[in-house]
Amino acid sequence: MKLKVQKEIFIKALENDYPAEEVLSFFFLLTEAFFGIKRIDLALDPEVEIDEIQAGKFGSALSRLKNHEPIQHIIGETEFFGLIFKVDRNVLVPRPETEELVQWILDDFSSGNNALKILDIGTGSGCIAISLAKNLPQAKISAIDISEKALEIAKINAEINKVNLDLIQQDILELEKLLQNFDLIVSNPPYVRELEKKEMHRNVLEYDPPTALYVKDENPLLFYYKITKLAKNALKSGGKLYFEINQYLAKETEEMMQEHGFKTELRRDIFGNFRMLKGELIKVI
Numbered sequence: 001m002k003l004k005v006q007k008e009i010f011i012k013a014l015e016n017d018y019p020a021e022e023v024l025s026f027f028f029l030l031t032e033a034f035f036g037i038k039r040i041d042l043a044l045d046p047e048v049e050i051d052e053i054q055a056g057k058f059g060s061a062l063s064r065l066k067n068h069e070p071i072q073h074i075i076g077e078t079e080f081f082g083l084i085f086k087v088d089r090n091v092l093v094p095r096p097e098t099e100e101l102v103q104w105i106l107d108d109f110s111s112g113n114n115a116l117k118i119l120d121i122g123t124g125s126g127c128i129a130i131s132l133a134k135n136l137p138q139a140k141i142s143a144i145d146i147s148e149k150a151l152e153i154a155k156i157n158a159e160i161n162k163v164n165l166d167l168i169q170q171d172i173l174e175l176e177k178l179l180q181n182f183d184l185i186v187s188n189p190p191y192v193r194e195l196e197k198k199e200m201h202r203n204v205l206e207y208d209p210p211t212a213l214y215v216k217d218e219n220p221l222l223f224y225y226k227i228t229k230l231a232k233n234a235l236k237s238g239g240k241l242y243f244e245i246n247q248y249l250a251k252e253t254e255e256m257m258q259e260h261g262f263k264t265e266l267r268r269d270i271f272g273n274f275r276m277l278k279g280e281l282i283k284v285i
């Protein structure tokens with residue numbers, strides 16, 4: 001069968017489920033993942049053929065997309081900060097906003113002393129820790145997660161990207177204090193309130209791991225509060241704490257950090273929402 005015929009079938013099958021542009025992008029993500037055929041290849045050779053087994057792969061991807069399974073789960077991997085990450089239901093699919101947080105950290109630290117000690121709390125796929133490790137090769141990076149299964153994925157991702165991470169299984173809420181000092185602590189903890197679920201898409205609601213996302217409406221800053229307290233004791237003087245935050249709770253999160261003695265800065269993401277917060281610890285000695 002000609003690939004261009006398969007393309008028409010694919011577009012028709014999903015036309016009521018997703019916007020047309022998104023369907024097209026799914027199609028080419030799949031042709032590249034399955035057969036190494038890129039958009040440009042099909043443009044250059046519109047007559048390219050696929051066999052029955054290959055066409056069958058499309059059939060299964062189609063039914064998964066109809067169930068709103070994330071394309072990243074179907075392919076089994078995604079790109080983040082120019083690197084490849086394996087993903088499945090045990091980890092949050094890395095988001096483009098989080099790339100901006102990584103970029104902010106690199107802008108702050110790339111030119112300085114690279115022998116940094118860094119901690120990533122709630123690492124999931126490892127996307128933040130691994131992107132930092134790749135770009136700050138002298139840094140010593142530890143990454144904590146509550147989920148053993150997430151840590152297995154983070155370990156594979158560290159191997160794929162050829163970096164060393166110290167991976168630690170730990171429920172941060174149970175931790176009294178961090179046992180080492182750090183120059184930099186970063187976290188993208190759960191921050192979506194139950195009341196915000198109605199804004200979310202099925203691919204997130206049904207397939208991302210709930211422990212990575214949700215907090216109770218009554219106590220949405222639970223993780224921020226705990227991590228700020230831990231960081232206050234574990235950061236070296238002048239050390240920095242970076243958070244990805246809930247856009248609707250930016251002010252409260254910032255004030256909470258200030259109350260703990262941090263000098264803060266908020267930043268918006270590409271979508272114009274307050275999404276990142278940095279705190280610099282001013283220690284009085």
Ligand code: GLN
Pocket residue numbers: 095188189190191192204212213214244
């Ligand atoms: N930004 C993510 C989302 O929209 C939430 C990430 C988180 O809770 N840490 O689903």
